[in-house]
Amino acid sequence: KKIYNGLTVKHISLENNKVPSKYKLLCKLHDLRKSITCYLQLFPKYLRGYSTALVVGYRDDGFDDINSSIKELGLLYLFSLSGMHVFYLVKTLQKLAQILRITAETVDMWLIICLPIYMILAGSSSSIIRAVFMVWIPIFSRYFLSIKIDKLTSWSLTIIINLLYSPMILFTMGMQLSYLLTLVLILNEEENSIKIGIKMSGYSIPLMLWHTYQWNVLTTFLSICIIPIFEYIILPFTIIGVLLNVFSKISNTILFLISIFFEKLADSSPMITFGKPDLTVVILLLSLMICLEVSKRKNVVIYLQVLVYIFSYSQIHRNKDELVYFDIGQGDATLIREKNNNQVILVDTGGKVSFKHEKWRSRTSQTSGERIIVNYLLSKGINSIDKLYLTHQDADHVGNFPSISQKIKIKKILVPLGMEKLPSFNKRLNESNICNDKVVEPITDTSDFSKERIDILHPFVEGKGKNEDSIVLKYTMDRLIFLITGDLDQENEIKVIEKYPDLRCDILKVGHHGSKTSTADQFVKSLKPQYAIISVGLNNRYGHPNIETLRTLNANGIPYLMTSDKGMIKVVNVSKDKFCMSTKYGKILIRK
Template sequence: MADIQWNLLTVLLSIAIVPLFERIVIPAVVLGVFFSWLVPIAVPILQFFCDSFAFLAQLPTTITFGKPPLLFIVFWLIIQFLLEYSKHARWLLGILICSYVIAAALIRLPFTAEVVYFDIGQGDCTLIREPFNQSVTLVDTGGKVNFQHEQWRERRVKTTGETIVANYLLSKGISHVDNLFLTHQDTDHVGNFASLSKVIDVHRILVPQGMEQLASFRKRLRVSNNTLQQVQGISTKVTSRIGMFHLLHPFASGTGKNEDSIALSFSLQRIKFIISGDLDKQGEVEVAQRNPKLRADVLKTGHHGSKTATASVYVSQLQPQLAIISAGVNNRYGHPNAATLATLAKQHIPFLNTANAGMIKLMPQEKGFIIQTFNENRKVK
């Protein structure tokens, strides 16, 4: 998904770059080539310009506009064409600027909430955003297990956190995340965290209490754009609510394993959702026992539809209208498991699987929700 980002320094640098190169950079290069005794003078000049551009690149001057609707793009092309030939350039320029503002407002301040279950292969990543982007939350980031290779075989490849999750956020005019819940330590849930943090600003990271002490997590944190001060270990002993989210699990400090997974419930437009990482059946049953009135309209099945999760008694209490499964196409684990699908079928609960549907977007309404699914070849409403 393409996104529009504009740096405020673009116009200034575009005007300044040509004379700078013509009068300073090119002469310095030529002198260095033909008069070797001038190299000690030319090199510092070129290094100064390289350092200056690197410094300017780090300044927070980039505006994330977002991906405008096709109608706006066609309209802008027409207006720019008319500007070349019309005598009413001022009026047209005013209309053009107003349309930019309207498009930016529509993209960055959406009227509807949405919950997006990303198609990132065998992993988990969910976006929750309120109307007008009052809060933007990610639950997990997805990730891929990489096997060790010799150093000469290693190369930098963009993660799905960058190519899918970050691109989607930027296309919606979102350049930051208020809350990032990392449900537990497994790579398919947190592996993209570091690379994603370099593109999207993460304000707060919430992990199951005890996971913040793990060496493996701190190693990921060191190569991210975040610090330990931005990390908060949570359990129901510490807090029951984080903003709009009701914390259901973990009950105490642990080590970030499946049985320590964060489980959350939240409501958007009166539609109730539950997400629980890789929490196992025993944990689900205990959550149900501690919250006897707990219900969910949309259930994110635990552990990618594995037979270790989605306990029948748990599903029976929640009474969901829809189940969401996040799994990779032809994954080696056989997710979703036949036992999980049988549990859903027995209780007449329809499900969507990212392996088949691609990215799944739910837009809650007062009386239900709108579902959009996306795959590589088509979009289905």
């Protein structure tokens, strides 16, 4: 998307507000787009959401809320952003011109001028560019070149234009589905809607799994009936509601009922968490769909497709023991995933410390927990967490917990004794997707997990979920020992090794992101770790990791890896007494 970095503007000095002449028309169109968007924002919620998405290609936070169920059904790219409305609007204008006895040539000339303008007003997304140029190229060639271009040639020229304009957009799901499904429609015009819907599903499933890792069982059925729903209900009522204020409430009600219908379907239909298939599998499945078009032995091709899906699913869900330190920014989140997903444990969720600011700066967006943790879990075919350990109450450790719970089922939450009484924790619990209070279990070092590979070494007594009350968790993978200490302070680190003098670890998760309040020299000397991991955000406001902590590690000859530098750090049990620690820069072999 050609976005390379972000910046914060603290002051603007406008020295010359004259727009160069070559940009004047473009600026006026963008001003007009903004004016149209502001006008559409005045309509009721559902009419506003659909009209801004369809007319100007703008999706506000409200539209994402309305259509979350449509996303779950895998239908968002089939109509909301596909640009299909451009074809219907052009057809409507042409029919209206016939009624008013306006010549086809006059209509063509207006479309040649207006369609590129509308493309800019609609946001110039890949699907809008596709829809506009697939209509514009045949009209232009017929009017100026006296050449008749068929739909397939128009499609081919359009994809070349789109890739010249933005080559990297080829890697987005919107681009891939938009062009692929349009091609399926072009090549199967003579087929009935049922066969077209099945073919569209067959082609889209591999790409949807590659990008979203999930598939709804109703998507194939809905792909068949969604186009009539869009053509005869959603688009007409959106246009009528916008153009005629008298009907805006009625249109909003109809669109509300449509949204409720999709919401009920999404809630009642099972979602298959497949995981992320290998790229070669995606290419193979798409190739088999093409073979299905031309092969005389279609049954054989279908059997092969089923076998590929089964093999890919089994490969994704078959794994070795692994422990993942997420690159979650200035926060903590660690995943323990046992062989074949027999047990999935998450220690902390990361999160953002929020500061009070102006209302206009508030916006709804995905949390780092959704973008990083949820996506990783779904890509591995995981849709539930057996245990979530929240080491203490700080937002950078527990802030993402509510948003993660909306996407991933959490069976049990374990917190340090006393934290379950805190208003801040109970507020997050209420915001989460967890209704049963019995899911929460307060723990101390006396909690019994003897049947598992996890030992709780701290807290000793009831506290208030502060740094000094942090859970200290020891996990054993084969014979490799990991220690996670939350934000435990130095005083309590000493108490831990005094109570457990024989405690050793191979990989130490450095406490409090490398702050000087943690990682006491005596603590490190006693543990004798092979490696230390520091979960920290790049250029964070706290100056973590502190130079004193790094000196302590260096003085004890302990190499350390920081997530801000190495990205996500993963340790996998390769074979007996042999482990592999991998980062984005390479791998380290660890022997026990």
